[in-house]
Amino acid sequence: MWDRYAAVHPAAARDGYVVDRFGDSAALSDALLAVVLEGRKRATAELVTEFAARDEPLPRIGAHWVACDGAGRPRAILRSTELRVATFDEVDERFAYDEGEDDRTLTSWRREHRRYWERTCARRGVVWREDDEIVLERFAVVWPPEVADGATPGR
Incomplete structure (x- = not known):
């Protein structure tokens, strides 16, 4: 996939890439990726300590x-378009909406991310705290062409 993208967009592809997935399980990865491919999810959040x-x-x-x-x-x-580091209480309604998950409200964002970070931190042997730094990332889907932002429907 990367080779095809780089062949069409050599300037954009010069810096390389990482390979990753959303979530901490195959099922969650599939569910979150589906929301990306549908066009609803254009943001994600990860603890600085996870990186x-x-x-x-x-x-x-x-x-x-x-x-x-x-x-x-x-x-x-995906290509990162905006980044900011914040704490749990600094995440706003707009970011929660752009994450595209659940009902897209800040209330559900906080509930589900709290559960997620409590679970993933426990696996690492640490305790998640609301003042942990979070990388808030907005992104664009740039490949493949049929799901890229700006693609013509039905293409």
Whole structure:
């Protein structure tokens, strides 16, 4: 998938990419990726400590990532368009809406992300706190052409 994208967009592809998936399980990865492919999800949130635990740098604007499904198959290439670091109580309604999950409200965003981070932090042997730093990332889907932002419906 990356080679096809890079052949069409060589300038955009110069900096390379990461390969990742949403969520912490195959089922959650598939569910979140489906919302991306439908066009509703254009943001994501991850704890700064998660990047550190995986020994990965924080994302940067313009960076690409190949989003895989729960089985590890590449399904879309995303490009970071906006990044900000915030705490749990600094996340606003607009960001919750752009994440596109559940009913898109801040209330559901807080409920579901609290559950998620409590679970993932416990697996790492740490306790999640509301003042932990969160990377809030907005992105565009840039590949494949049939699901890329701006694609013609029915293409």
